[in-house]
Amino acid sequence: MQKYSAFELFKNSVSHHENWPRMWENPVPKKKYDIIIIGGGGHGLATAYYLAKEHGITNIAVLEKGHLGSGNICRNTTIVRSNYLWDESAHLYEHAMKLWEGLSQDLNYNVMFSQRGVYHLCHTLQDIRDNERLTYANRLNGVDNEMVDAEQLQREIPLLDCSDKTRFPILGASVQRRAGNARHDAVAWGYARGAAMRGVDLIQNCEVTDMVIENNTIVGVKTKQHGVIKADRVGCVTAGHSGVMAKMAGFELPVESHPLQALVSEPIKPVLDTVVMSNHVHGYMSQSNKGDLVIGAGIDSYLGYGQRGSYSIIEHTVQAIVEMFPEVSRVRMNRQWGGIVDTTPDACPIISATPVKGLFFNCGWGTGGFKATPGSGHVFAATLAQGKAHELAEPFSIERFHNGALIDEHGAAAVAH
Ligand code: FAD
Ligand code: PYC
Numbered sequence: 231m232q233k234y235s236a237f238e239l240f241k242n243s244v245s246h247h248e249n250w251p252r253m254w255e256n257p258v259p260k261k262k263y264d265i266i267i268i269g270g271g272g273h274g275l276a277t278a279y280y281l282a283k284e285h286g287i288t289n290i291a292v293l294e295k296g297h298l299g300s301g302n303i304c305r306n307t308t309i310v311r312s313n314y315l316w317d318e319s320a321h322l323y324e325h326a327m328k329l330w331e332g333l334s335q336d337l338n339y340n341v342m343f344s345q346r347g348v349y350h351l352c353h354t355l356q357d358i359r360d361n362e363r364l365t366y367a368n369r370l371n372g373v374d375n376e377m378v379d380a381e382q383l384q385r386e387i388p389l390l391d392c393s394d395k396t397r398f399p400i401l402g403a404s405v406q407r408r409a410g411n412a413r414h415d416a417v418a419w420g421y422a423r424g425a426a427m428r429g430v431d432l433i434q435n436c437e438v439t440d441m442v443i444e445n446n447t448i449v450g451v452k453t454k455q456h457g458v459i460k461a462d463r464v465g466c467v468t469a470g471h472s473g474v475m476a477k478m479a480g481f482e483l484p485v486e487s488h489p490l491q492a493l494v495s496e497p498i499k500p501v502l503d504t505v506v507m508s509n510h511v512h513g514y515m516s517q518s519n520k521g522d523l524v525i526g527a528g529i530d531s532y533l534g535y536g537q538r539g540s541y542s543i544i545e546h547t548v549q550a551i552v553e554m555f556p557e558v559s560r561v562r563m564n565r566q567w568g569g570i571v572d573t574t575p576d577a578c579p580i581i582s583a584t585p586v587k588g589l590f591f592n593c594g595w596g597t598g599g600f601k602a603t604p605g606s607g608h609v610f611a612a613t614l615a616q617g618k619a620h621e622l623a624e625p626f627s628i629e630r631f632h633n634g635a636l637i638d639e640h641g642a643a644a645v646a647h
Contacts (some may be wrong), residue, residue, distance in 0.1 A: 238337050250644045258433055263291045265614055266451060268293025268438050268459040268475065272303035272414075273599065274467035275421035275432075276607020277614065279337075282428035284608075290430045291461070293453060297438035299418030302469050302599070305537070305569035307516070310601040311348045311409030311506055313368050313375050314642045317623035319578055320371040325622055326605025327373075327408065333604055342519065346504045348409035349378075350644060351554070353398040353510040355536065360641060361501030363402035368406075368613055375406050384424060386637040389501050389555050396553060401520050401553025411516055414532045417601035417603055441479045443552035447587040448479075463588045465475040470535065472593035475610050479586050484575055485594050485632050490541030490645075491568035493547070495561045497521030507644050514645070523558060526647045527549055529571060529597060539568040571596050571644075576636040577643045581610055583625040590614055591628075596644045638641070 237542035265281060270292045280494045281287045310330055312323035333574040334340050352358045361382060368375040379402045384392040387455050392400045426432055433456070440452035441464070450460035466475045476483040497520050505578075507514035516524050529548040530539045544566055552559045574580060579602070592610045595602060605622075619627060630636055 247627070255628050256538050258291075258459065263459065263461040264289040264597045265465065266290070266459060266465045267303075267465045267467060268451065269469065270298040270422070270434065271301045271465040271467065271469055272299075272418055272603040272639070273606045273610065274465075275418055275425060275470070275593070276603050277426040277467060277592070278430045278432075278467060279421045279428075280608050280611035281615060282425055282430055283520070285611060287615055287636060288429035290425075291426070291459060292430060292432045293436045293438055293451065293459070294432070294434050298422050298432060299415055302569040302571060304415045304553065305492070305567055305605070306414055307514070308411040308414050308600060308601040309348060309409070309507075309514070309516070310343070310412055311406050312373050313348075313364060313404070313406045313409065314639055315367050316637045316639065317363055317371060317639050319639050319642070320373050320624050322367060322605055322609070324371065324373050325601060326602045327601060329604035329608060330412065331408075333417075333420070337420035337424050338417060339423060341416045341420055341507060341516060343412040344410045345408050346410040347405050347407045348505040348507065349383070349403040349405045351400050351506065351508040351510065352402045352404070353400060353508065355401070357484070358401055361402075364642060365404050368531070373406070375404055375410050377404055378402055383614045384614075387502070387506060389557060390554055391507060391554060398553065400554075409505070413519075414600060415596045420578045421607070424454050432617075433491075438475070438478075439588065443479065443586055446585075448589040450486070451530060463590070463594060463614055465496070465590045465610060467592045468601070468612070469593060469595065470572050472572050472591060476584075476591065479584065479589055481585050483591065483593070483628065485514075485534055487535055487570040487572055487582070488531070489534050489536060489539040489551045489568045489569050489573045489595055490526075490529045491543060491566060492524065492526035493544060493566040494518070494522035495558070498523070498561060508514050508550065508554060509644060511550040513547045513553055513554065515555065522557050523538070526645070529573065530568075535570055537568050537570060539566075543593065575631070576639045577639045578630070579626050580628055581606070581613065581619070581626040583619070596643065598643055
């Protein structure tokens with residue numbers, strides 16, 4: 231029997247739609263595009279979708295070196311929340327949250343967005359103070375967040391060990407109840423379908439190897455498989471590869487590429503109907519609709535482009551999980567994988583024009599870009615369409631690394647950088 235990847239099955243199931251063949255068109259049309267987007271991950275596909283839907287720009291190509299959704303968009307642990315500390319990021323992530331709330335209807339594709347709540351555990355008095363501060367700051371920005379004490383937490387999450395017998399007793403938590411998770415590959419597919427149906431060319435197996443720049447203005451990109459493809463504007467949305475792409479254009483970005491890994495257990499009956507994160511013991515867990523326990527922690531501290539991580543991190547993560555949820559200690563691990571994330575000095579993204587005219591970057595989302603996918607695509611589409619930053623994107627310009635207006639979100643990033 232012929233074996234198909236999940237993506238092949240998806241492709242076959244929808245290829246009757248007249249616009250779908252655009253994704254597999256070969257050879258690539260010899261034309262000049264209005265906009266090229268480099269990177270067919272979540273943010274690139276969302277950008278193409280909103281450019282077509284909201285700005286009526288459809289002469290667009292998304293160039294992806296592998297297959298659509300082969301990067302972080304389909305490797306993440308799907309946590310969606312908007313409880314960031316500073317005004318600039320709270321507004322940006324809350325913009326994304328509002329789009330999440332209508333996304334399945336908008337795309338006419340079920341992205342399984344589930345607002346099951348995300349808890350940030352407090353194990354020390356300082357954790358309580360930090361989370362209270364975050365909660366007050368969020369409320370001032372119209373973002374829901376609340377504190378719960380250990381007793382209430384135990385009632386809400388029976389699986390969590392809130393006793394005083396643990397090494398790092400749990401004193402309480404902040405919880406964003408509108409937060410939750412979603413199905414990551416459905417997000418990539420939904421945006422891809424929505425963009426393709428509006429006429430966007432989604433070109434897979436097309437690796438950008440250089441930028442074509444004349445008089446300090448981008449005029450196209452050089453690709454490994456299809457030579458030069460011309461465009462008036464280029465948006466680079468390549469997550470963990472953004473530093474490499476910036477070098478091609480002749481400038482440097484303050485980003486580092488790190489592995490970030492996660493694992494799932496064997497599927498078990500439902501035991502956890504929410505998302506629990508602890509920065510202190512350093513692990514987080516939810517349960518997928520299939521029954522797997524979805525587990526992760528912080529980045530591997532070394533730099534690298536390998537889409538996998540080291541074993542020591544997994545051991546540390548699993549120790550943290552068993553500390554919080556002793557009842558899962560005998561559950562077996564099923565799979566482990568990694569992605570490459572691009573971190574910035576202030577744990578905030580870069581959505582910005584660059585020293586090269588017509589070339590824009592959207593990167594630096596680090597460990598937290600899945601939740602931002604709709605918002606990131608939405609504001610980047612406006613930025614590319616207008617040739618200047620959308621107002622929510624303005625604070626995230628690369629200028630902030632020159633003028634010092636950093637937006638430090640290490641605390642709210644929730645996983646260690
Ligand atoms: P990607 O999907 O990585 O897209 C970038 C694309 O660019 C890739 O497909 C790549 O192949 C392509 N590309 C690169 N170079 C080139 C080139 N030269 N030419 C053409 N194409 C190129 N975030 C959350 O909010 N919540 C979470 O729970 C969460 N968990 C995570 C867990 C893990 C294990 C990982 C790895 C990440 C996690 N993240 C999470 C972070 C989130 O996944 C990323 O920030 C986000 O997906 C990055 O944006 P993207 O989807 O566009 O990236
Ligand atoms: O940003 O909430 C987050 C997150 C969880 C896991 C990785 N990132």
